[in-house]
Amino acid sequence: DAKTTQPNSMESNEEEPVHLPCNHSTISGTDYIHWYRQLPSQGPEYVIHGLTSNVNNRMASLAIAEDRKSSTLILHRATLRDAAVYYCILKYAGNMLTFGGGTRLMVKP
Amino acid sequence: DTGVSQNPRHKITKRGQNVTFRCDPISEHNRLYWYRQTLGQGPEFLTYFQNEAQLEKSRLLSDRFSAERPKGSFSTLEIQRTEQGDSAMYLCASSLRPGTRNTEAFFGQGTRLTVV
Numbered sequence: 001d002a003k004t005t006q007p008n009s010m011e012s013n014e015e016e017p018v019h020l021p022c023n024h025s026t027i028s029g030t031d032y033i034h035w036y037r038q039l040p041s042q043g044p045e046y047v048i049h050g051l052t053s054n055v056n057n058r059m060a061s062l063a064i065a066e067d068r069k070s071s072t073l074i075l076h077r078a079t080l081r082d083a084a085v086y087y088c089i090l091k092y093a094g095n096m097l098t099f100g101g102g103t104r105l106m107v108k109p
Numbered sequence: 110d111t112g113v114s115q116n117p118r119h120k121i122t123k124r125g126q127n128v129t130f131r132c133d134p135i136s137e138h139n140r141l142y143w144y145r146q147t148l149g150q151g152p153e154f155l156t157y158f159q160n161e162a163q164l165e166k167s168r169l170l171s172d173r174f175s176a177e178r179p180k181g182s183f184s185t186l187e188i189q190r191t192e193q194g195d196s197a198m199y200l201c202a203s204s205l206r207p208g209t210r211n212t213e214a215f216f217g218q219g220t221r222l223t224v225v
Contacts, residue, residue, distance in 0.1 A: 034213075043113075043200050043216030044152065087151060094207030096142055096165070097214060099151030 004088045009104040012078045020073040020103055022088030027068050031090040034097065035062065035073045039084045044099075047073065047086070083107045113217035115201050121223045122191055129187045130220045134203030141184050142214065143176055144200040145169065152200055158184060159206060191224045198222075 005023040012018040024033065035047040048055055048062045050071075055062045061074040075082055087102040114133040122128050134141050140159050144152035155174070156166045160181035170176075173191075178184040188195055198221050202214040 036214075041218075043202070043218050044214075045216065046213035049213070085151075094212075096154050096157055097152075097202075098154060099144075102151055 004090060004100055006086075006088050006100065006103045008101065009106065011106045011108060012075075014080060014107055014109050015077050018075040018078045018082070018105065018107075020075075020086050020088075020105065021070065022072070023070045024088070024090055025069045027090055028092070030092050032092070033062065033064060033068075033071050034089045034091050035060070035086060036089065036097070036099075037082075037084040037086045038102070039081075044087065049091075078105075078107045080107050080109060113201055113203055113215050115199075115217035115220050117220055118218065119221050119223075121225060124193060124224055125190055127187065127189045128191060128222065129185050130199055130201075130222075132184045132186070132201030132203075132217060134183070134201070135215055136182075137205070138203035138215075139181075139206040140204045141178055142202040142204075143184070143186050144202065146198040146200055146219070147196075155186075188222075191222075193224045196222055196224045 032049050032051050034049040036044040037047050038044040048057050048060050050062045063072045085102040085104050087099050089097050116131045142157040143155040146152040154167050155170050156176050158178040161178050173189045176186045198219040200219045202216040204212050204214045
């Protein structure tokens with residue numbers, strides 16, 4: 001499986017936008033980019049996914065570089081409840097999710 | 110349906126004992142996954158089922174581990190002769206099969222195993 005690289009941790013202020021980067025230079029043409037997050041003492045939860053075009057949903061936006069070698073998860077207004085570990089995962093079709101270390105997001109009030 | 114349910118939430122066992130965990134997936138989901146997570150690490154894949162068929166097992170899944178999904182609904186994960194290194198959070202997830210519209214995985218809250 002192609003690997004992703006994320007910063008170990010990031011900090012944000014409450015009610016400000018957060019941009020979480022992910023590098024995936026060895027992505028293949030059939031890999032989807034998935035983002036999951038894991039709140040403290042919870043199982044991971046789905047955030048968003050995309051293939052080539054930018055995607056928006058009620059939780060976040062996903063901006064995908066034109067060459068697909070990087071992507072950015074955007075939380076438009078961080079809240080304290082968004083403090084979690086965010087995982088960027090490349091996934092081909094029916095394969096299972098392969099998690100890396102993720103980015104620990106800390107949100108300051 | 111309230112999501113993926115795992116029981117028990119916590120299990121403390123003595124080294125050498127057998128333990129069994131249960132996962133009840135979202136009812137219409139064909140796929141069921143087991144992961145293991147140790148402190149500070151991301152979840153590691155163990156095995157997955159499509160309906161009752163076990164389609165893939167990780168090299169992490171030693172002979173002491175066995176998983177079943179006998180009727181394609183709930184699943185059990187058994188660890189025999191537990192070792193201290195088995196202490197971890199065991200996560201279950203379910204999803205629809207590939208080719209359907211929404212294939213995101215839904216995770217349970219996990220079973221935390223402590224081997225003493």
